[in-house]
Each structure stands twice: as C-alpha cells, then as structure tokens.
Amino acid sequence: MNDTNTDHMTGAEIIIKALHDQGVEHIFGYPGGAVLPIYDEIFKQDWLHHILVRHEQGAAHAAEGYARSTGKCGVLLVTSGPGATNAVTGLTDALMDSIPLVCITGQVPTHLIGSDAFQECDTVGITRPCTKHNYLVKSVDDLAEIMHEAFYIATSGRPGPVVIDIPKDIQFAPGSYMSPEKISKASYQPPKKGDLNGIREAAELIASAKKPVFYTGGGVVNAGPVASKLLREFVGLTGYPITSTLMGLGAFPASDDQWLGMLGMHGTYEANMSMHDCDVMINIGARFDDRITGRLDAFSPHSKKIHIDIDPSSINKTVHVDVPIVGDVAHVLEDLIRIWKETACSPDKTALAEWWQEIEAWRQVNSLGFEQSGSIIKPQYAVQRLYELSKDKDVYISTEVGQHQMWAAQHFHFEEPNRWMTSGGLGTMGYGLPAAIGTQIAHPEALVIDIAGEASVLMNMQEMSTAVQYNLPVKIFILNNEYMGMVRQWQQLLHGGRYSHSYSEALPDFVKLAEAYGATGIRATNPDELDEAITQMINTPGPVIFDCVVSKDENCFPMIPSGKAHNEMILAGEPADVEVSEEGKALV
C-alpha cells in the first residue's frame, strides 16, 4: 500500500487504503451495482479478506459477532437500496447493544439522488435513527476524513454503528488521501475519566453498605479486558455479591463464589432478591433496562444507587440514581480502586456476613433447578451437557433470541469476557448464526457454537452457505421444540393458552438441511445419546447443524412476569397461572 500515490487516487482506492490504515483485515459484504468500483479494488489486493454473506442482515450480525468477540470494529459493505435496507436490522441491533460497526453502503450516482433511481433509497434518512452517526459523502475530497472519523466515532465513547453512504460517482472520482492520525472532532468529545469527587462519594457509600450488590453490564465488556480485570479486583477487595445483565456475562467469572448469576426477567432468584433488598447498588456499565428492573416503582426500593456509565443519557433515564459517574468503566474502576486503597475503606464485616447468609438462603431455592427424567431431553439439560462437554475448549457462544437464549444464559457459564454473543437490546431472531460466523472468522481455531431455537435459526439459515463456503466449523446447536417457545410461554401465561401461530407446522428436516448445504447434520432425541452426539458434533471438523429434539412445552423459569417486581418472581414448579394486571399485559 505504501507505494500508492496518495495525491491521485480514486474514491474506491481511498476507501480501501483507509480500511488498511484502520487495521481492517476482514469485511463482510454482498456486491451490487452501486459498490462495484469498491469490489473491483477488493479484487486487486490480497490483504483484505472479504466474506461473502447470503443476505445483508447476515453481514451486519457477522460483523457484530466479529466485533464482540475481538473488541475491534466490525466492518460491512453493502450495495444501495435493498442492500442498505437489509442491513438496517443489524445496524439497529448494534446500536441497542453498543457494538462498534462501520457500514459502507453504495449509493446511486450523485446526479441521480432524489430521482427514484433504480436501487435508490434515502439511506442516511433511513439509518439516522439506527446509527450512532451517519454520512452521505458529497465530495471525494471529504472521503478519507469521513472514513477515519467513522472508525473513531464507532469505536470511542459508547460504541455504535456508523454508516457511510458513498455515491457511485464518488467511488470513481479522483481525489487525495489523508492519513488517520489527525482525526479529531470538536463537537464530539467522548468522556473518559470520571469525576473524582463522585468516585470518592461512591467509595464511601460502598464502604458503608450493609447489603450491597454489584450490578454490572455490557459496558464492562465494551471497556475492554482491563475493565474486567479491574472489576474482578474490586469485587474481590469488597467481598460483595455480584450479578450481571445478559450483556455483561463473562466480565466476572461464573465460577466465583461471589457470583449470583444473571439478574432480570429470567435471572436467578438470589440475584433478583439481592437487587430488591440491597441498601447500596453499584451499577457498572448497565442501563436499567426494563428486562432488568421489572416494575419501576417497586425496583430496589430501599437502596442508594451508584451508576457508572460512559453515556450521560443513561444516567437518570428511567431510574433515579444517587451517585452518577460519567466515564469509561475501566478508568473509573482504576480510580475507584486507588481511592478505596488510599482511604483504607473496609466494609462492615458483620453486616456483610449476615447479608451473605440471606443470600445463601435464596441460593438454596435453586431457582435454575430442573429434573431430567424420562426419554425426552429437557432443553436445560441439553445446554448443561453442552457446557460440560465444551467448557475446557476455547469456546465462544452465540445465540438466537427466545427461550433457548435464556437457557443458554442460565446454564452455560462464562469465565471470560468477549465469549458471549447475544442480541440483548433489540432481541433479533436470526442473530446467532451470522454472529457465530463472524466470531469464527476472528477465531478460526476456536469452538464456536450457536445455541439456537429452530424458529430463530431459520430467519438467517441462508448463512449456512457462507459457513460452508469458507469452511467455518460453526456448530449450530438447535433446541428444537417446534414452537416459538417464548411466544408460546407468554401465550400460556398471559393469553389463556391460545397458541396463536406460535407452532411451526412445517419444519425442515435439519439433518437433511445440513447435508443439502454440504455440512454435517446430527440429531439427538434421547437423553442417553446426548453426550455422545455432542462429542461427535465438537469433533466434526466442518460446520454442523445439531437438531436437539427437546420437550415441547417447557417454560423458562424463574420469571418476573411483566409488570411485577423482583420479589414477585415465579419459580419452576409453582402454579403457572400468573395473575398479571392489564397494565402488565400491555408491556412487552
């Protein structure tokens, strides 16, 4: 790349050089008329690996999986019109989960914009609410700067997706290049360090707690491995219990004694009860999502709340907090630990012991317990066996969305961050397979498993072709109950058992489907054959679809029904006819 004359380059060459200078090695994409000049440049070089997906939504989720498993920016390239609109779900997903993406979209030539040209759409208009920022490039002279700025914005502060819409004439136009070093943007100043007075106040409050709980989220993972390390150190220093959102799993090791499991709608009894009864809540990089809080006016009524978040708009959005700290989690934790040590903060040991006793009693409820008996595989058992048989490998897990996702979060345990790729905020069915593909691209030697439901996985099943084309050994572990399980569960609990259109009448034979794609299909229907089948899946070199036939009517418990508080959970085995208020039914 160094011998390129940077004064006389085409727009397409500028794009490729900018990707090079941003350290991009992989790009997920799908060609089309409005990006042909860029594809021509991709053809002419050998350092940028392009992964041809089968649908642009797949490109976006694959880039997300790549980003989440590496901490790097995911990059995708799609054409104008339908290429861009197909990517919208993935962009929205990345915005909701704060995943850094740069999405390059082709656009019709400048002089045709606004004329309803073939494959024209208002990409910046459509993607404005589903990106952190977006650009329509109007002059080739702006192109290099916009490319670099896009990466800076996507990856700094609270990360998110950035779209660059590039008309085809700009891709051909001659222009000059600028290097990324000098990128700064006066109007965009993401916070880093937290306010020290706030951190001191937080340290005092944490030290004075009698019933504390750490409530951590995806912000810890986004702040990089050092944040997870610091979190472990600080939680260890305090001896306090810790729970995490779906997004934050892995930042703290699940094997640790202080770990309470995930909290929220399908979180553990001990995590939710601790949140409800605590006197000091330490929110680190989480955003009081409705899946976490349950009924807001009954959310943790007696606690003082500390909230560390890089995004000022997350502070006091739905829950009022007493000590807000705006900053990068890693920086704030570093300062917090330093101040904690300097001021020799020490928790009230007696109170803490009593608190742990209470928690221990909640743990005894064994809210994730289930009984595997008979000849039908329980989905929880399947995830548990998958965990036991794969935990010693270099394993990454993605999921689709629904019951299987919650069972995966409950029964697969994570020791490290960046190992867990799941669609949290948007809840995108069809996320898991392309995300697994992106993860596998980043970690070719690793064991990448998509824990899937049979309904979700069909939403992006076409990406099996991608997996086969690039010989990506992703394992698609389908918990097949023939239902959209979570929909069925809500219909059972909230709609009188009227299972309106939640049963899949005509599922494919997943083993034959795998074979049709040129992959391997495995089926297990009996608990006795499960271990051997899973082992066979793990040992199969290429991509595998595993059809794990499970009980059809299993519900995911524990559960905080909508409109209820943390201390109103329903547990497995309790009467399932929950009384939910009309107000609660209207919630999602």
Added chain:
Amino acid sequence: MMNDQSIEAHTLSVLVENAAGVLARVIGLFSGRGYNIESLTVAEVDGEAHMSRITIVTSGSPMVIEQIKAQLSRIVPVSRVTDLTVEAEAIEREMALVKVTGTGEKRVEALRVSESFRARVVDTTHESFVFELTGAKTKIDAFVQLMRPLGLKEVSRTGIAAIARGPEAM
C-alpha cells in the same frame, strides 16, 4: 427534584455544526423519543465556523428535560446544549408578520392597536395591512387575539430566539 412529575417549559439553545441532516437528527430525536416541540428556530450564526444555533422550546418533567438535554448532547454534530430556563436569565423574542384586512372603523382600530403594541406596518393596501411585531410570545399571542375580530387573515411567526443576559456566551 428528579421524581417531580410537574411539566414545565424549557428553552434550549443548541449549537450545532452546520452539516447536512443535522436539523433532521434533532427533530428525529424529538419525534422518535416522544418529546414535545413547542417552538423551534434555526439559522446559521457563524458562517466561517459553519455553526448554526437551534432554539427549542420543549416541555416535560424535570427528568424528561434532563434526558432531552443528554440525548441532544449525544448527537455527534451537536457541540453545545444550554438550558436557558435553568442556567441563565434569558431574553426570549419572537417575530410575527400579521395580515389584517378590512375597511372603515375596523381598519382604523387595527392601526390603533398596532401602535400601542409598537408593531410596524410593512405593507399596506386600501384594504389590508401587514404588521411586523417583535416581542415575547405572550405579547404576540395577545396581538393576534386582538386582531381576530378586526379582520385577521393570516399569521406567520418565527418561533422563539433566545439568548442569555449578561456578558457570558453559551
């Protein structure tokens, strides 16, 4: 204060890079998140630096107003957000062009009212006036109200422009 549910109006000044689509981002934020816009004005205020100033009058509970400010600040080309209602004693002005038609006593009365409001006549025919009036929103409301029985035809208002008193800039 944060649990206070009382709805109050706030005037926000938003300094933005004058880039394509920035107004759409601001408006999209309000419509997308269900916030109110009671008035919105925008114009370039620094041609060399390509900066525009958007003045928004919005309303909500204290928690919602804080959220609106935080969300506005999050927009990449937004460089500063000031809540003139909270942070400074502010001057708020609006300009209106008001067309009134009529003859005889009503026409004379319209002119008399306009004088007491210090409105200027910027266009006149034998049966019409266009008045230009600047002032606080309530003053313009009152003027329009008075003109209604006197042959009010149409009104064009700028929305509110606002600036803090004293030597400090936002």
